[in-house]
Amino acid sequence: MDIATHVFSALYQFGDAFAFLVLSACGLAVIFGMMGVINLAHGEFIMCGAYVTAATVHAGLPLPLGILAGTLVSALVGVVVELAVIRHLYDRPLDTIVATWGLSLIATQGTLIMVGSTMAGVGTPFGSFQVGDYSYSIYRIVLFCAALGVLAALYALFNWTRFGVLARATIQVPHMAAALGVDTRLIYSLTFACGAGLAGLAGGLYAPTMTLVPTMGATFIMEAFVTVVIGGADVFLGTAPAGGVLAVVKSAMTSWQGQLFGQIGLLVAVIIVVRVLPKGISGFVLRERT
Amino acid sequence: MRGFLSLFRHLEGPQTAGRGPAFWSLFSLVLVAACAYPLFSDGYTVGNTVYFFVWVFIALSLCLIWGYGGSLSFGQTAFFGIAGYGYGVLTINFGSAYGFTLVALVLAIAIAALFALLLGYFMFFGRIAGVFLGIVTLAVTLMLERFMAQTAGPEWHIGSARLNGFNGMSAMPPLTIPWPGEPLVLFADIGLYYVVLGLLVLVYLGLRILMNSAFGNVIVAIRENPERAEMLGYDIRKYQLITFVIGAALAGLSGVLYTVWGQYITPSSMGMTAAALPLIWVAVGGRSDLTSTLIGTLAVLAAFQALTIYGSQYALVFMGVLLVLTVLIAPNGLVLGTMNWLGRFAARFTQRAG
Numbered sequence: 001m002d003i004a005t006h007v008f009s010a011l012y013q014f015g016d017a018f019a020f021l022v023l024s025a026c027g028l029a030v031i032f033g034m035m036g037v038i039n040l041a042h043g044e045f046i047m048c049g050a051y052v053t054a055a056t057v058h059a060g061l062p063l064p065l066g067i068l069a070g071t072l073v074s075a076l077v078g079v080v081v082e083l084a085v086i087r088h089l090y091d092r093p094l095d096t097i098v099a100t101w102g103l104s105l106i107a108t109q110g111t112l113i114m115v116g117s118t119m120a121g122v123g124t125p126f127g128s129f130q131v132g133d134y135s136y137s138i139y140r141i142v143l144f145c146a147a148l149g150v151l152a153a154l155y156a157l158f159n160w161t162r163f164g165v166l167a168r169a170t171i172q173v174p175h176m177a178a179a180l181g182v183d184t185r186l187i188y189s190l191t192f193a194c195g196a197g198l199a200g201l202a203g204g205l206y207a208p209t210m211t212l213v214p215t216m217g218a219t220f221i222m223e224a225f226v227t228v229v230i231g232g233a234d235v236f237l238g239t240a241p242a243g244g245v246l247a248v249v250k251s252a253m254t255s256w257q258g259q260l261f262g263q264i265g266l267l268v269a270v271i272i273v274v275r276v277l278p279k280g281i282s283g284f285v286l287r288e289r290t
Numbered sequence: 291m292r293g294f295l296s297l298f299r300h301l302e303g304p305q306t307a308g309r310g311p312a313f314w315s316l317f318s319l320v321l322v323a324a325c326a327y328p329l330f331s332d333g334y335t336v337g338n339t340v341y342f343f344v345w346v347f348i349a350l351s352l353c354l355i356w357g358y359g360g361s362l363s364f365g366q367t368a369f370f371g372i373a374g375y376g377y378g379v380l381t382i383n384f385g386s387a388y389g390f391t392l393v394a395l396v397l398a399i400a401i402a403a404l405f406a407l408l409l410g411y412f413m414f415f416g417r418i419a420g421v422f423l424g425i426v427t428l429a430v431t432l433m434l435e436r437f438m439a440q441t442a443g444p445e446w447h448i449g450s451a452r453l454n455g456f457n458g459m460s461a462m463p464p465l466t467i468p469w470p471g472e473p474l475v476l477f478a479d480i481g482l483y484y485v486v487l488g489l490l491v492l493v494y495l496g497l498r499i500l501m502n503s504a505f506g507n508v509i510v511a512i513r514e515n516p517e518r519a520e521m522l523g524y525d526i527r528k529y530q531l532i533t534f535v536i537g538a539a540l541a542g543l544s545g546v547l548y549t550v551w552g553q554y555i556t557p558s559s560m561g562m563t564a565a566a567l568p569l570i571w572v573a574v575g576g577r578s579d580l581t582s583t584l585i586g587t588l589a590v591l592a593a594f595q596a597l598t599i600y601g602s603q604y605a606l607v608f609m610g611v612l613l614v615l616t617v618l619i620a621p622n623g624l625v626l627g628t629m630n631w632l633g634r635f636a637a638r639f640t641q642r643a644g
Contacts, residue, residue, distance in 0.1 A: 102613030103614060105610035110607055215562070274416045275416035
């Protein structure tokens, strides 16, 4: 073992943690950053994406198309949820938490009843490669690239498209945007669908790497929440750097003491950061500008 | 003496529903019925009622923090679990002689309160509020569950108490009151029933006094408008922290009584589902009032148990639907809505009669 393999191993673990944090958090962050709504059913959207991906792959579709299907179905479910529940609660953010929690209970238990306690998984594609004494999964590298790709796509979406401009206008001053003819309700619906779709994408991407059980959402949400709390309301200035910082904490703690301590490290980090920077990293960065 | 008597004036006031002779005679009637109830029932049903009562404490704690204080906490089950495990570890190590179980009860609650003090300091003095508070407390709760679930190995023990991972701890001694001759052992039937009922009445009346006192008024003022309360010179962080700690102690009491009741405690008592249930009881009952929380909790628990017997899998789905519908249609809660409606109806009736 020389230094290069050590460095590669550390980088690989960092990339893995970063991808997991960013992918599981970005859907939540988009919804929270745009609408101030915390979606506690986030984990269940991830579960939905993973289940649909697995189902379509079992039906014979190739994995990328399956992931696409998972994303789209989650986004559609997101639209339905927004129309039926979230829309009526925009002026009561605490109640949105409670209502989405209720939805998450319904989704978890409903899936358990309809699909059963577990679903046949999808094999991890691409195999592995060897560096030094350890073998690494290629798919984890793909996931890291996917996380970067999602960040880039979101940046493009919110900065270079008409929808992005309208959405940012709606966040800044909703009634002004409405007065200028923006259909803010439609924007909110689309934003929620976008967040739900991102959750579905995360589920689809991670479907080949984990066991599919109705409570699988719970494995994502803690990391997602922690990243959003530390990042604050902005996806690019918050979620991405928060993912980076937390990935360092998590991968270091994990390789030192095991997975559980990685998570405890995350929790301690969030409590300390919240005490020092109550508005998260993006609040700290943007403090001069507001 | 005068100061002590003036406490009772706060039993009714602007922050709690129910006042006047009509309410208190109804209250005494219910209390008498509750005292007489074990005479007409068998041990198993009484034990089951104790189980319902045990959960009322955690519901009242959430009512205090969320309903009155306006900070949504998912952490109540964490304090519940900490105190439950605390009681287990203490009594398994030191036994139940000389009334130690009662000391363990107090110590376990103190541990939960201390944990809340630490966590609350970081949260309230970091001025996080609203949705973030909910997320941080939820993350702490889930973390505790995961931590306790992996303590299966023999290396995880405190003194002679094994933590036993996902299976949880069991076989801790029940509450024992030292008594000349033979100590009174409170198993989960009539003996425990009267102790828990007594505690429940004490806590309920105590919270009524607390909420109608100056302290309670400040808490409600902070819920209504934190900035204004602060401008009026109150250090809202301290008030919020104290409320949080009191709530944690109540949730801890709930946890200890639960452990005593079933003589076991498992990590899943701190999981997602366990954290959701108190929220449902409180939201459905009516979070901004103690009485409606109490009634709502008992009603939803009874309904949930009946549902679990007849359609076990669908009970949780039904609870979720109930929660979503309550939030959408009756945000103040069903019981409180009914109580307000009855109050208005009664007022109109007396007006017409007078």
